[in-house]
Amino acid sequence: MIKVTNLNKSFGSLEVLKKIDLEFVPGQITYIVGPNGSGKSTLIKIILGLVKSDSGDVWVGDYMLNGDCHYRDKIGYMPQSASFPENLTVTEVFKMLKDLRNNKDNLDESLIKELNLDKELNKRLGNLSGGTKQKVSAAITFLFNPSILILDEPTAGLDPVSSSILKDKIKKEKENGRTIILTSHILSELEELADNVVFILEGSIKFSGKINHLIEKTSSLNLERAMAALMNGQLI
Amino acid sequence: MNLLFKISSYQLRDVIRSKWIFFYTILLMIISYSLISLTKEPAKILITMLNINLIIVPLISLIFGTIFLYNNKNNIIFLLSQPIKRNVLFLGLYIGLILPIILGFLLGVGIPILFYVKIFSNYAETIFLLLTTGIVLTIIFGGVAFYISISNEDRMKGLGISIIVWLFLSIFYDGLLLIIFQTFADYPLEKISAFLIMFNPIDLTRILVVINFDVSALMGYTGTVFKNFFGGNLGVLISALMLMFWSILPLYLGLRKFKAKDF
Numbered sequence: 001m002i003k004v005t006n007l008n009k010s011f012g013s014l015e016v017l018k019k020i021d022l023e024f025v026p027g028q029i030t031y032i033v034g035p036n037g038s039g040k041s042t043l044i045k046i047i048l049g050l051v052k053s054d055s056g057d058v059w060v061g062d063y064m065l066n067g068d069c070h071y072r073d074k075i076g077y078m079p080q081s082a083s084f085p086e087n088l089t090v091t092e093v094f095k096m097l098k099d100l101r102n103n104k105d106n107l108d109e110s111l112i113k114e115l116n117l118d119k120e121l122n123k124r125l126g127n128l129s130g131g132t133k134q135k136v137s138a139a140i141t142f143l144f145n146p147s148i149l150i151l152d153e154p155t156a157g158l159d160p161v162s163s164s165i166l167k168d169k170i171k172k173e174k175e176n177g178r179t180i181i182l183t184s185h186i187l188s189e190l191e192e193l194a195d196n197v198v199f200i201l202e203g204s205i206k207f208s209g210k211i212n213h214l215i216e217k218t219s220s221l222n223l224e225r226a227m228a229a230l231m232n233g234q235l236i
Numbered sequence: 237m238n239l240l241f242k243i244s245s246y247q248l249r250d251v252i253r254s255k256w257i258f259f260y261t262i263l264l265m266i267i268s269y270s271l272i273s274l275t276k277e278p279a280k281i282l283i284t285m286l287n288i289n290l291i292i293v294p295l296i297s298l299i300f301g302t303i304f305l306y307n308n309k310n311n312i313i314f315l316l317s318q319p320i321k322r323n324v325l326f327l328g329l330y331i332g333l334i335l336p337i338i339l340g341f342l343l344g345v346g347i348p349i350l351f352y353v354k355i356f357s358n359y360a361e362t363i364f365l366l367l368t369t370g371i372v373l374t375i376i377f378g379g380v381a382f383y384i385s386i387s388n389e390d391r392m393k394g395l396g397i398s399i400i401v402w403l404f405l406s407i408f409y410d411g412l413l414l415i416i417f418q419t420f421a422d423y424p425l426e427k428i429s430a431f432l433i434m435f436n437p438i439d440l441t442r443i444l445v446v447i448n449f450d451v452s453a454l455m456g457y458t459g460t461v462f463k464n465f466f467g468g469n470l471g472v473l474i475s476a477l478m479l480m481f482w483s484i485l486p487l488y489l490g491l492r493k494f495k496a497k498d499f
Contacts, residue, residue: 011498045498045499048316048317049316049317050313050316050317050498050499051498051499052496052498069319069320069321069322070319071319072317072318072319072320073319075317077314077317079310079313079314079317081310082310082314083308083309083310083311083314084311084314085246085247085249085250085308085311086250086254086307087249087250087251087253087254088246088249088250092246092249096242096246097318099242099246100239100242100243100315100318100319100320101318101319137314
């Protein structure tokens with residue numbers, strides 16, 4: 001479980017996040033949505049400890065973030081555009097992470113097979129296409145059976161086949177009781193996977209709850225129109 | 237400690253395979269080899285090699301270091317999302333970068349010398365000094381490069397600053413001091429000049445060599461001044477201490493920025 005209370009962050013005079021209160025529950029998929037520059041990435045980065053908040057608390061499980069790093073053991077993070085040392089092979093990158101996490105058993109290597117990464121194992125990262133790098137990144141995210149999954153636009157660079165494999169994997173991990181946070185601009189994906197939606201606009205949460213709730217509240221026909229209504233500044 | 241070793245060994249494996257390290261080694265080999273085949277006077281060869289290294293090694297360390305961090309930005313962000321402390325990651329990246337550069341330097345300069353080891357038989361100490369200065373300069377300017385790229389988001393700006401720092405320290409600084417001293421030649425400026433030299437690691441390395449070998453004429457203006465002022469052992473001690481200080485300071489400042497940085 002992840003809990004965020006009264007979180008604030010500004011870069012210089014620009015307020016990126018204003019008084020964010022949120023809770024992410026195990027066994028549920030929460031989508032963070034909002035236009036570009038709304039503060040989604042900053043929120044994720046604060047949870048990961050990449051960005052330091054100005055005020056407010058973040059709890060991951062029963063641990064409150066204070067600059068220590070061990071809690072990230074529980075997190076699998078798939079960044080928007082993954083990048084690994086260019087001159088290492090895929091096998092070496094997997095090995096590196098196992099070494100760094102000091103975790104060589106209890107691994108979930110199913111995605112390596114399912115995403116057809118077997119053939120690419122001996123190639124250097126620098127020689128892989130963007131999509132294949134993204135697949136490697138996905139496989140790493142699930143490798144250590146993390147109880148928390150944070151996926152930043154995971155399907156953006158993937159072909160439809162890989163994208164549906166990944167989505168099936170996400171659903172399966174949801175059944176396993178993981179806490180899952182996703183961002184995406186693809187509404188069909190959101191409709192398929194999301195239990196909860198958090199809508200952020202200019203650093204504040206405009207909506208947080210179930211999808212059908214959102215559609216009802218904006219009195220829209222469907223999710224797309226509900227989103228548009230929110231982006232146009234309709235208050236709930 | 238264990239984690240530091242793991243990170244640096246994987247980074248090292250990555251850097252050592254890069255074609256730039258290979259070009260650097262080949263470049264040094266060609267320079268060293270052509271110097272040796274031009275004259276057969278070992279003292280002259282070594283001093284010229286040293287003078288060339290004083291220019292090339294800081295330049296390469298600065299540029300490699302700066303580009304390395306910018307190119308690896310997303311990789312660094314990903315590693316930071318793993319359970320790794322920031323200072324361990326920072327030092328791991330640093331060690332993983334400078335060890336291959338040092339190795340490239342040792343091979344590029346060392347192999348041609350080994351090839352002609354007979355001419356250099358009486359110059360073991362000079363060769364040792366030549367290799368040490370190269371290593372020290374890599375350590376210092378690798379740290380400076382890390383500091384510069386962590387302080388600047390924009391890669392072109394970072395690279396520009398690196399090149400300006402190099403131009404200033406390796407070329408302008410010596411000339412600037414020379415102009416100052418010529419203009420105020422009537423005043424006793426030795427103390428001030430000896431003090432000013434400490435702010436330039438390249439000059440400091442130059443001085444170490446000047447003091448050890450009587451070759452002031454070949455080593456630029458500042459070297460001569462420093463030698464006259466400090467003379468033997470005290471000069472060596474002071475410049476060595478200052479070089480140590482320069483090895484740590486930029487890296488430490490970079491580490492502080494890295495720990496507080498929002499990625």
